[in-house]
Amino acid sequence: MNTSSVRLTEGAKAPSVSGSDTMPILEMRHVSKSFGGVKALRDVDFSILHGEIHGLVGENGAGKSTMMKIIAGVHAGFEGEMLVSGQPVHFRSARDALAAGIGMVHQELSVIPDLSVAENVFLGHQPVTSTGVIDWRRMNDMAREQIASLGLNIDPTTRMGSLPVGLQQLVELSRVLFSGAKLIILDEPTSALSPPEIERLFTVLRRLRDDGRSIVFISHFLDDVLAIADRVTVFRNGEKVITEHAAKLTKDSVISHMIGRGSANMHMGESADLAADDSKPIVLSVQQASDGVMLHDVSLTLRKGEISGVYGFMGCGLIELARTLFGKNALKSGTLMIDGQSIRFASTSAARQAGIAYVPENRKMMLFRTEPVFKNVSIAILDRIHSILLKTGREREISETHIKDLQIRPPRTDIALGNLSGGNQQKVALAKWLTHLPQVLILSEPTRGMDVGAKEDVIRIVKALRDRGVAIVVLSTEPETILTLADRVTVMKKGMVVKEFTTGHIDKSDLLAAA
Template identity: 40%
Template sequence: MTGEPFPAAPGNSNAGGKHRPVLVASGISKQFGGIAALTDVGFELRAGEVHALMGENGAGKSTLMKILSGVYAAYDGEIAVDGRPVHFANVRQAEAEGIAIIHQELNLVPELSVADNIFLGREPRVAGLIIDRKASRAAAQDLLARLGIQLDPDARVGGLRVGEQQLVEIAKALSLSARILIMDEPTSALSPAECERLFKIVRQLAAGGVAIVYISHRIDEVMHLADRVTVFRDGRHVLTRDIADLDEDRIIAAMVGRNLLATAGAEQSPGKAVLSVKELTLSKPHRRGWREVLRGVSFDLSQGEILGIGGLLGSGRTEILESIFGSAIGTVGGEIRLLGEAVDIRSPLDARRLGIALVTEDRKSQGLHLQSSITDNVALPLVGRLSRFGIRSFPAEGELARQAVDTLGIRCSGTSQLAGTLSGGNQQKVVIGKWLATRPRILLLDEPTRGIDVGAKREIYDLVFRLAREEGLAIVVVSSELPELLLLSDRILVMAEGRQTGTMSRAEASEERFMQLAAPYGGIRGKTAA
């Protein structure tokens, strides 16, 4: 490890080569089971540029990147690196050419430490035989510090939150000193502060000559960060332009083939409280005893109201939902009332019986069984209720799944399709459909649009408004995307370091006020917070 912020990639200096193509893919086609994922697409990447790759879920972005990084070896077409034809049979061959990828789906070993994950397969060894744990930890600590990531190298990755695991993935990829870095939705679980830190890292890498492919659904960050943009639609190349020649509307139109304008629903006037939370606390076990994660959180939620909860990563947003739903790890204190009556929620089963549903932050590991069908996933919370004499009622389960597909507009080949083969937006609809089938009166949504494209986001937004305004559900939305909170919420509760620092109505809400309230203690919030 060097003392430089990030070592320049070997053979990829800016001198005389800033606009030199380092990777060219042409005529790339790929099929899965007879279905075309890519059809004759091309892509060019230049040294020292940030090249954004955009498109709706299922457009073929990740498929191309997996081909370029050696994950998929079977495809039609040609790839050249530095003008030399290459065909990678595996990821190691791609890494040998200086290509590293940060996958959208986290590729970490939960049982290992942060340091072990960063250098997995490349561990420093004593005499070439025994892993040098001390050297590995020191190297990881140095890398994390230079990235501005505050994580313990000895912490078990499985105990970290999704956003923290994403930072470990970034550190792991950058430890390779890659000259071509592919980043697939790297900010999907990061707070605004972590995003800005990542953007700084990306710019530093590009300035050192690293060529970066940046896949994102967030158009605002692409406009802020990218030099060029390529758009795929339905597995085909649609557009490549300098960012200076584009605006958000043109990018959206290229992605979806039409213009999309998200509009907020009418603000809901507070009525009788369906859910009341008073002085909610949560303490979690810690290696030095117990750590207080939530302190004195209180709010009311009315029928048909959408309450947003925002804050920086680690502020306690998700823990509020988990505490209400009975799935929090630790000791929960305070009082929860439904329609004025105190309730004791000790498990998700208790919450479900009371009409509370939670769509979790990580749909792949917590919300879905990816190897099961849409029918099995939608029916899962109700298998017992639908069964007769202990025998599953497959016709009833199938009808429930068909209703979810029709109501939510889930794009699939049929209810027997495996959930893991759906696009991200349609997977999210299956999770929501699963919980709507339980007929809840309170719906808790944790990062409901994380990792899905702009078209699917609009569909989720429309669904949330419809559930609240037309069907009267009381909804709580946690999101790390401030524009999303401002669009959806009647009120926004702001958290900082486990404390409730303020609540804003839609009329009062602004990005400036939010950041004043969300900044950690001792930060910019200071005396401005109520």
């Protein structure tokens, strides 16, 4: 069984040899895909040629991940046709896709840090001797050869976890290659890499392309895409906008294809007029904050009655920054000041008592689904309303006020929270901080995954809080959210602050270009 996938691949490779060089290795015809009535892809034609690096860009939700998951066999059901080397195929699983020579390297690496490099390369199909024992010598030799073919020199017996992330990623890439992939999909391969690491990755990718392999390079980092890709495809709202040679594109033209500038349907949050007011008193500030992992020298100032937006791509350190401000992650260096006093939080409880409130990006992390609504609302203020004994009547009263103010549906305090819709759950998550106004409110992805109505409600609530003097920071990977809410914008990239906008008119392309 250890070689079955390789054998299958060689079978699938046969027709491609007979085909001409111009025949695409992969062709998607009229592909559509819906999730519960929402169209994620609309009638998309898309093809990848032999020996090309194909860049794939688009905003969150544009449909590029859905397309790649169909290609990699993760989404089995879709409308349309899929041809590999001219042969129609239908994958039921990622295993089928790999057997047909299509492999994917995900943004989150699936390596096992405590195993050796060779073991990671051969995970699941280690070579064995005739007695069924793992043939370590052969495995190490083959792994060394495999890695060397990428132009790298790594000792295969090294522990995986001791390698830098960039090399771990290349080892994972070689695993996919070793399983026989002719078409390799790389999802956000550069998001965790430093510039020299990116250069090394690009060298490897060019070498693979010259060997005749095809690569799909999905990324938010447009500079990277334009530097490595031969052709680039842009997705927007589930449709393919354009496929063009990279040489004919510029960053600006890609951005305008991504956001569809000039089109009639300008949505909420396409642009904003910033009005940062430096005369407002500083409530919280961080200077040169590092957490030793993700954040490097991050400085941020939150002012009374102002919403600061922090924008960046997924994995740029937004989550870590929010956690650090709320005392969940420790600050390794740098200072955190509240009202001019330097402070360090020993726990989230200390942060809460200092007047900081936090609504995380994931509602499950914030709410008790099997508990009634009123207990979810009161959890953050129990020590304010009760000394020792609980006054549940008071808790219910407070919850009822919030339910009315925030129009939470259904308007019942006793119903288990899990029975509420996502938007209403988000309102409960907000409500728990509203009884005693916090000094600082940290909102991570406050509108993600909500329907339009709930989104507008949340935006209205957040703005009302700002007007009541709360210093608010909104951290989001969605430019619309930032542009709708923020009075000033900080852009983060790879754990660092790269750009600040304080006044004047900005639009989505400014954010995308900065990040």
